[in-house]
Amino acid sequence: xxxxxxxxILATTYLLWAxxxxxxxxxxxxxxxxxxxxxxxxxxxxxxxVVHAEGTAPAGDKLAxxxxxxxxxxxxxxxxxxxxxxxxxRGEVHFASxxxxxxxxxxxxxxxxxxxxxxxxxxxxxxxxxxxxxxxxPPDQQSHxxxxxxxxxxxxEKLFAVSAHGVLLQERPEGVEHWSADLRLPxxxxxxxxxxxxxxxxxxxxxxxxxxxxxxxxxxxVAAIHSFARKQGLLYGIGAVLIALAAGVLTGFVxxxxxxxxx
Amino acid sequence: xxxxIYLPVAGNAVHLLLLLGMGAVVGFLSGLFGVGGGFxxxxxxxxxxxxxxIAAASDSNQIVAASASGTYAHARAGSVDFKMGALxxxxxxxxxxxxxxxxxALRGLGxxxxxxxxxxxxxxxxxxxxxxxxxxxxxxxxxxxxVAETRPSAFARLVNSLPCKMDFPRSKVRHSVLxxxxxxxxxxxxxxxxGVGGGFxxxxxxxxxxxxPMHVVxxxxxxxxxxxxxxxxxxxxxxxxxxxFVLALVLLIGSVVGAQLGAKVNKRxxxxxxxxxxxxxxxxxxxxxxxxxxxxxxxxxSYAGGH
Numbered sequence: 001x002x003x004x005x006x007x008x009i010l011a012t013t014y015l016l017w018a019x020x021x022x023x024x025x026x027x028x029x030x031x032x033x034x035x036x037x038x039x040x041x042x043x044x045x046x047x048x049x050v051v052h053a054e055g056t057a058p059a060g061d062k063l064a065x066x067x068x069x070x071x072x073x074x075x076x077x078x079x080x081x082x083x084x085x086x087x088x089x090r091g092e093v094h095f096a097s098x099x100x101x102x103x104x105x106x107x108x109x110x111x112x113x114x115x116x117x118x119x120x121x122x123x124x125x126x127x128x129x130x131x132x133x134x135x136x137x138p139p140d141q142q143s144h145x146x147x148x149x150x151x152x153x154x155x156x157e158k159l160f161a162v163s164a165h166g167v168l169l170q171e172r173p174e175g176v177e178h179w180s181a182d183l184r185l186p187x188x189x190x191x192x193x194x195x196x197x198x199x200x201x202x203x204x205x206x207x208x209x210x211x212x213x214x215x216x217x218x219x220x221x222v223a224a225i226h227s228f229a230r231k232q233g234l235l236y237g238i239g240a241v242l243i244a245l246a247a248g249v250l251t252g253f254v255x256x257x258x259x260x261x262x263x
Numbered sequence: 264x265x266x267x268i269y270l271p272v273a274g275n276a277v278h279l280l281l282l283l284g285m286g287a288v289v290g291f292l293s294g295l296f297g298v299g300g301g302f303x304x305x306x307x308x309x310x311x312x313x314x315x316x317i318a319a320a321s322d323s324n325q326i327v328a329a330s331a332s333g334t335y336a337h338a339r340a341g342s343v344d345f346k347m348g349a350l351x352x353x354x355x356x357x358x359x360x361x362x363x364x365x366x367x368a369l370r371g372l373g374x375x376x377x378x379x380x381x382x383x384x385x386x387x388x389x390x391x392x393x394x395x396x397x398x399x400x401x402x403x404x405x406x407x408x409x410v411a412e413t414r415p416s417a418f419a420r421l422v423n424s425l426p427c428k429m430d431f432p433r434s435k436v437r438h439s440v441l442x443x444x445x446x447x448x449x450x451x452x453x454x455x456x457x458g459v460g461g462g463f464x465x466x467x468x469x470x471x472x473x474x475x476p477m478h479v480v481x482x483x484x485x486x487x488x489x490x491x492x493x494x495x496x497x498x499x500x501x502x503x504x505x506x507x508f509v510l511a512l513v514l515l516i517g518s519v520v521g522a523q524l525g526a527k528v529n530k531r532x533x534x535x536x537x538x539x540x541x542x543x544x545x546x547x548x549x550x551x552x553x554x555x556x557x558x559x560x561x562x563x564x565s566y567a568g569g570h
Contacts, residue, residue, distance in 0.1 A: 047276035086557065087556055153564055229507075233501040236506070248515070
């Protein structure tokens with residue numbers, strides 16, 4: 001009986017431990033970063049969603065919370081003035097390793113967290129993204145200007161957003177601080193694996209405190225249609241045309257009935 | 264109940280009522296003037312955050328519905344010249360393929376965008392101005408009656424000299440088969456260069472070069488747009504996977520209703536009134552495009568694809 005009770009206690013303890021967010025970085029506390037929800041479903045009625053993040057950090061730390069999507073290479077058309085008069089697309093610009101989503105919430109102004117070099121090292125902030133995007137070559141004025149244009153494009157789509165004071169701190173007596181933030185996922189969101197990272201900064205030095213995966217996946221009709229379009233493109237196209245034809249003719253028929261007896 | 268809808272292929276959520284409204288407005292123009300409306304709808308979708316390639320391909324899908332609805336309404340009224348439409352369509356498909364190769368060659372020379380922009384402004388400006396001028400003359404009643412002794416123009420003499428004459432009873436004209444075929448090729452080339460369905464080029468071509476009556480022009484234009492866009496939709500879905508059917512479905516619900524209303528209004532307006540309205544729309548689009556080339560853009564980079 002005693003052995004059975006011990007087993008139950010052990011199993012319960014294991015289940016409780018397993019239910020907690022798992023540490024991925026040495027030295028992080030188990031409750032450093034908790035997301036609610038940890039999975040986001042892209043159903044037919046998805047139109048953006050708030051993911052609540054909270055946890056604890058060493059007292060006195062300034063915090064930065066980053067939610068980033070898969071990194072991808074981007075080829076964009078760039079506009080230039082031609083003949084001193086017309087703005088036309090002239091060639092392409094290439095950026096490497098640009099995250100599909102980049103939401104940054106901080107507990108203070110970014111410039112007060114750490115030096116630009118320290119932020120770049122941790123990949124926190126837009127200058128860090130630029131350093132990664134232009135690669136090994138030294139950033140010239142042209143590439144810096146074009147990266148600023150990319151930022152404007154992504155910000156307009158709400159795929160890049162920076163919110164100073166988006167992380168709220170609450171000091172606790174036992175020497176840790178409780179923090180919370182709301183990550184606002186945009187309406188334009190691709191399915192995939194996203195990662196949320198928590199960075200702590202003290203006296204200009206920063207380190208990764210915790211990270212947590214955020215899974216975004218399509219469900220229901222959205223998943224079925226997306227899969228059909230990808231795997232059976234020709235059939236999907238023919239079906240789309242037939243349905244459009246039927247809808248057009250049916251409406252014509254219905255309106256035709258309604259107008260009988262007219263002029 | 265949420266009025267937002269997530270688009271599976273575009274990967275974006277949009278407001279249902281906004282899409283329905285856009286579909287209705289563009290469908291109305293389609294039924295009224297016999298244009299597909301791609302020149303209006305695609306930029307609107309891009310402004311809503313839809314990727315350009317998906318906006319253009321899905322718009323083609325909804326144009327199938329709007330043009331089917333409009334063609335049905337016009338066919339019931341006896342205002343579709345199927346024979347003329349089929350010849351124009353044949354020429355258009357051949358011209359479209361030639362235009363794609365022409366653009367590829369120009370891209371190789373690095374001059375494609377300049378050429379496309381110049382074509383847009385010149386075509387739209389020329390067509391719009393001519394239609395406006397002609398319609399205003401008609402409305403003011405200053406059209407001079409053609410006298411029998413008037414020497415026919417060089418174009419008229421060329422047209423008359425072409426072989427393989429055929430009657431087009433629905434349009435009440437007699438032309439060489441080469442005329443609609445050749446003009447179809449021309450419009451097909453221009454459509455491929457400009458990246459649009461070609462309705463707003465085809466309509467003036469039918470009015471001024473084929474001398475078809477305005478009410479037959481609209482129905483016949485919709486008839487050939489129907490096939491062009493069906494072809495584009497299937498190809499885009501099969502090759503590029505860029506057709507978002509949910510987006511097209513919502514747009515087409517609005518557009519088929521709009522197309523019916525447009526066709527009804529079309530029957531109530533006089534030909535010169537229709538021409539003047541069409542001319543104004545073509546000129547507005549031309550001015551918008553011209554401003555787009557002249558004014559400094561808000562953002563100097565853009566995603567590849569689209570019209």
